[in-house]
Structure formats: structure tokens, C-alpha cells
Amino acid sequence: MIGRRRKARDAVLVPAVERKPEEALGEDPQRTVPRFGHGSRVPGWDDAVDLTKDPSEIPDPATTPVDATLREEIEAHMSKYPDFRSAAIPALAAAQRHHGWCSPEAIEQVACVMRLTPGYLVAVASFYDMLETRPVGRHSIYVCTNISCSLCGADELMERIVEQTDGDPDFNVRAFECLGACDIAPMASVDGVYVGPIALDEVPTLISQVRDGSPPLPDKQLRLRKSTDPGAARAEPGQMTPTGTTDKYGGEMPGQAAGPPAPIENPTVEEAEE
Amino acid sequence: MTEPILFAGIDEPGLHTIDVYRRRGGYEMLRRALKSMTPQAVLDELLASGLRGRGGAGFPTGKKISFIPGVQVDKYLVCNADESEPGTFKDRELMQKSPHMLIEGIIIGAYAAGANRSFIYIRGEYAEQADILDAALVEAESAGYLGEDILDSGFDLSLVVHRGAGAYICGEETGLLDSLEGKRGNPRLKPPFPANQGLYQGPTLINNVETLATIPHIVRMGGEAYAKIGTETSAGTKLVSVSGNVQRPGNYEVELGIPSREIIFGLAGGPPEGREVKLWFPGGSSAPVLTKDDLDLPYDFNALAEAGSMLGSGAIIVVDDSVPVVDVALKLAKFYRHESCGKCTPCREGTNWTVKMLERIDAGLATPMDLDIMASVQDQIIGNCLCVLGDAMAMPIGSMVAKFRDEFEAHIEAARERDPWRGAPEPPTPLIQGAVGA
Numbered sequence: 001m002i003g004r005r006r007k008a009r010d011a012v013l014v015p016a017v018e019r020k021p022e023e024a025l026g027e028d029p030q031r032t033v034p035r036f037g038h039g040s041r042v043p044g045w046d047d048a049v050d051l052t053k054d055p056s057e058i059p060d061p062a063t064t065p066v067d068a069t070l071r072e073e074i075e076a077h078m079s080k081y082p083d084f085r086s087a088a089i090p091a092l093a094a095a096q097r098h099h100g101w102c103s104p105e106a107i108e109q110v111a112c113v114m115r116l117t118p119g120y121l122v123a124v125a126s127f128y129d130m131l132e133t134r135p136v137g138r139h140s141i142y143v144c145t146n147i148s149c150s151l152c153g154a155d156e157l158m159e160r161i162v163e164q165t166d167g168d169p170d171f172n173v174r175a176f177e178c179l180g181a182c183d184i185a186p187m188a189s190v191d192g193v194y195v196g197p198i199a200l201d202e203v204p205t206l207i208s209q210v211r212d213g214s215p216p217l218p219d220k221q222l223r224l225r226k227s228t229d230p231g232a233a234r235a236e237p238g239q240m241t242p243t244g245t246t247d248k249y250g251g252e253m254p255g256q257a258a259g260p261p262a263p264i265e266n267p268t269v270e271e272a273e274e
Numbered sequence: 275m276t277e278p279i280l281f282a283g284i285d286e287p288g289l290h291t292i293d294v295y296r297r298r299g300g301y302e303m304l305r306r307a308l309k310s311m312t313p314q315a316v317l318d319e320l321l322a323s324g325l326r327g328r329g330g331a332g333f334p335t336g337k338k339i340s341f342i343p344g345v346q347v348d349k350y351l352v353c354n355a356d357e358s359e360p361g362t363f364k365d366r367e368l369m370q371k372s373p374h375m376l377i378e379g380i381i382i383g384a385y386a387a388g389a390n391r392s393f394i395y396i397r398g399e400y401a402e403q404a405d406i407l408d409a410a411l412v413e414a415e416s417a418g419y420l421g422e423d424i425l426d427s428g429f430d431l432s433l434v435v436h437r438g439a440g441a442y443i444c445g446e447e448t449g450l451l452d453s454l455e456g457k458r459g460n461p462r463l464k465p466p467f468p469a470n471q472g473l474y475q476g477p478t479l480i481n482n483v484e485t486l487a488t489i490p491h492i493v494r495m496g497g498e499a500y501a502k503i504g505t506e507t508s509a510g511t512k513l514v515s516v517s518g519n520v521q522r523p524g525n526y527e528v529e530l531g532i533p534s535r536e537i538i539f540g541l542a543g544g545p546p547e548g549r550e551v552k553l554w555f556p557g558g559s560s561a562p563v564l565t566k567d568d569l570d571l572p573y574d575f576n577a578l579a580e581a582g583s584m585l586g587s588g589a590i591i592v593v594d595d596s597v598p599v600v601d602v603a604l605k606l607a608k609f610y611r612h613e614s615c616g617k618c619t620p621c622r623e624g625t626n627w628t629v630k631m632l633e634r635i636d637a638g639l640a641t642p643m644d645l646d647i648m649a650s651v652q653d654q655i656i657g658n659c660l661c662v663l664g665d666a667m668a669m670p671i672g673s674m675v676a677k678f679r680d681e682f683e684a685h686i687e688a689a690r691e692r693d694p695w696r697g698a699p700e701p702p703t704p705l706i707q708g709a710v711g712a
Contacts, residue, residue, distance in 0.1 A: 228524025
């Protein structure tokens, strides 16, 4: 009832308001962090801790076999930083590529190569969305469902993709926070390749392409997209027009023509003309 | 209107390779800076240019560099390419199409700051862009622009492309530093500021991709010529990412100070036929919302701040009149709830409660009184946390409640009318099964 503002003190509670169970509020695709009955979000929270056990130590290289390529990759990452611990995220990502997810075994191997405790690495892995702490399908489809994309129909796209993959264990379909590609909304990152805008009827094609291992929607990939800025297309390097005469949007702007002349020296003028 | 600076000819095929970039005059400014200018001279140009940080806070870049102490220790330059602010995608296009421009800017910036190690922290989702940067890095190293004794000037610089793994909070500068050190990305208490104690406890300069990519152009044009573009307090051009309910979403390079209407309607085409702008975020989803009455504001740092919002990262999200404001608020609050790192209580609990209250509004369980409670929750988040993630939710939600209160109240009424539970209480569901009764 627009216009009839109710003062806070006049407002009354609805008779006998009951707390609705969370399920009644509808399925929430964004809620990727599972919550348990009492609201805990930590897996294993309810399990009794073995208090007699020591915390896990840095694994012994003699008893922890690590694949040679994985070891090399982790060591290469470690050598890039002044402090080797900086390599924790790249190393976990490498282990995830190798094992499919950050399994206890993968964590153990990274810990062994990096000489860190598994606990430290679990703490890191559980913080970041792209490091999986439970088994997932090998094809990841991250659907951006943040504000810009949802204004363009990302929620329907997410629904359709979930419907089409239909619980296929090969797929890891997730609603993801802003992927930084709102210009191609609604979009998805398919095995790391940005694709969009995806029409709802293209979803079956997309899924079958992913199943076949062919590139997803090749003509809709982000890397092929030209800049939308009209200035970017017109201003060829070395051929810049003097400013102040026309604006880059193609017309004269009488009110703004007196704008500051910005002489853009372009050092490539001679080279480009040759 | 001026010619584009960063986006000039950005679509040229092969610009991401060093050959094409050099043919266009790339790395000439690096040569000029290292050969004929002292670090102080470069810094003076940056100070004169009036360049303000393009990542969100709008802090003058030259001043930030001048805070780096001149002591003889390892100093670091970190390029913040985490770009996770919803609605922002300008750095992605820049890195994808012209990675060498960024690398050249990093080298000149590090020269001015006296840094000898540099890092690009790129978000993990940008896998393609990180690969492009990696390839560009190898090219720049083999051409002698990175490494020891760059161009025989005695200046050393190493550069590492570090990939994150998906966390909004790592775009916050101290959260980014913790993440770069291989920890969970929790923000740190400030002070000490990163300029004094940042990465590995050393003096650290952190700048956005766009800021650093502008530096070679400032060296080329001279600081004073650059300062003439834009307005007095907001110099230069800005990449603006326009998205949401517009006909031509995309990145546009505009001169700061042009009317916002020109960007939303002139460049991006405005909302689809027959619809109107209901509200718009001028600087990413963290900026307080503006309405259609504010469309004529000049798009620069000060004018937007005076209007009660901010330019932020330069991401305009347009919401048209077909979208209920409660949906926008709920989407936003859920995002911040998911991304809150949990270190500070007001943010961790405040985001969670805001989502719960908005869900109650949507489910028909709220009264208009809840709006006041929600507004007070937002007030208590702002300024009470280590970083601004909580504020980033509290400011837009608070502004939506303030500006669209009538619509919120109408939504509450409508949802209560529709709600089948109204007046028909069901027995309470025990939270822990089996805990009630026996």
C-alpha cells in the first residue's frame, strides 16, 4: 500500500508468527555451503573428536608417494616466491587438477612436498570457492547468478542447466558469484572458458558439447568478443584525429567542444606510416 | 570528449603479443622512464597527473607511491587483478587484449616506488586471462624488460602472476596480501598500512590494473597534459563497465565528468524498449543506489560522493522498473553473506541477519517494523569492521530501504496477503529433530 506509511510503533506483529522452516523459503541455488540441522556449516562438526590423537604432522616423504609431475609443479610454484607458503593456493590447485578434488590424499601429498601440516592446507582449501573439499564431477560449469546476470535471466539458465545435466556425476554445476563478465550475461564458465550470452534453448547443445569434449558454443566465447566502446574501434593507433572537432561517439557536441585539448603524442606515427 | 587512452585500438589482432605491442610504441615509455628519468621524476609526473586509483577507493596514486619509505629493504608492488566487485569487468578486457600495457605500467610504477619484486594477483576464474598474462610475462622477460638490470639501467624487477581461487574478499588489499602469502584471505587490522608493512611485512604498493596500465600513458603525455582531461578533482579517462538492464552492455572509456545519462543512454543504449530506469549502482554493487532523478549527475569521484554514493570501481549496474527492489536487495545480501570471511562479527552476523530479514519480507512473515530493524542493522555494520565488505552490503541496502521504502512496505503487504500461512499457525518445527518431547 504505497503512500500509507506505517510508523514503526503502530506496526503490529502478525498473529502467531511461526518461524518457517528453511525449506519453506524455497531452494536456494546460491547456498553452496551446506548447513546442517542446527545451523552449523562445518562438515564433521557433529563427529566426536578423538582427543587422544595427536594433530596430524608434516607427512613423511618416505611413506607418502607423490607423483613426479605433481611434485615438480609444486616445487616450481614454491621457487617463485620469497616465502614458499605463498605457493599454497597454486599447489592445491595443481593437486586438484591431478586428483579431481582436494582429497585427503591430495592434501597429504601437497603437505609432504611443501613441508606444511595438512591442517594448514585444509584451512586454506576450505576458504576458497574453487578448491573443492568434496568429490565433484570433472566438468565444471560455473553459472554466474550475481546481480547483473540475474537481471538478464541467469536464474532460469541455472535451472535449465541443472535440469539438463540431471545429476550426471560427470558435471559440477554451481551457481557462482560474479564471474566478471556481466557484458555477456547470462553467462557461464565452462571448464574455465567463458561463454555467453547463453540462450535457454542452447543449453542442450552446450551440454552435449561438453560431454563430447568439443569447445563449448565456439561462436559465443568471450575471447572472440570485440570491444563495445565505439572509440576503441575508430581510434586506430597512429591515426588519431585531433580532439575537439568531433567526439568519438560520431557527432559534434557543441556544449562540450571546448573540452580540453589533449594532445596524445603517439610515438608510433612514423612507424605506422612506413 | 577526448580520444580513448587505454582502449585506443584495443581490438587490434595480436595486440597481446609483444611484437604488435612494440610496433605500436609499446615499452618506449619504459625506456624513456628508465633511461632519462629518475624515480622521483616519474613520481612527480604521477603527482601532477592527479591520477586517482581506479580500484574503488579513488586514492591519489602519486601520493600512495610517495608513502613507500625510502629505506633499503625488499619492497613489493602488487597489482590487484582480483576484480570481483559485481558488475565490474574492465580489467578483464584490458588484461585479455593488452597484457603488455599492464606489464609496462607495473615496471614503471615499481621503478617510481623503488620496488624490486612485483606480483599480479589475478582471480582464479580468469583462467584465460592468466594464461595470456603468463605468455606475455615470458615474452617480456626474454626481451629484457623484466629481470636484472632492465635495459642497462641497473633496475631489477621480478614479476609473478599469482592465481587466486575464488574469493571476493581477496580484492580487499590486506585480504589480498594474506591470500598472496598463502593463507586464508582474511583482512588485517590497519594501521600498519601496506605501504609500511604489507606483503611479507615489507613496504608494499597495491594498485588496480587500470591504474597501473595508465602509468605509461602519463609518462607519454606528461602529467600536466593528463590532468587536463576530465575534471579538476577527477583527472583522466575511466573505463566504465555498464551492465544489467541495458541494451548494449560493455566496457566504455569515458572522460571523467561526463553526464551519467550520456553513459547509460548514449553509450549503453539505456533500458530495453518501454522500460525505465528504476535504480542504478554507479560504482559496483557496493555503491549506494541512485535513482532516475540522479541520471544527470556528472560521472566523477566528487559529484557522486556529494550525491551520497561513490564512483567505486566504475561499474554501472542499471535496474529497470520491471524488477522488484526486494529481489535486488536479496540477491545482493546473499552475495555478501556468502563472501563475508567471518573475521568480524558485525559483518558475519549482519549479512546473515539481513538475508534472513529479506527472506521474511519475501515470504510474507515481516511487518513494516522489520524495515527499521533492518536499517539499524545496516547502521551498526558500517565502520565497525576491519574491512569494508560489511559496509559494501550495508550502504546499498540501507540506501534501498531509504529510497524505496514505499515499495518495501507494499511488498510486505502483498506478501502477507498472499501468504497461505497467515493466521494459520502450524506447530513449531523442532530445530534438532528428536530434541523436543520424548
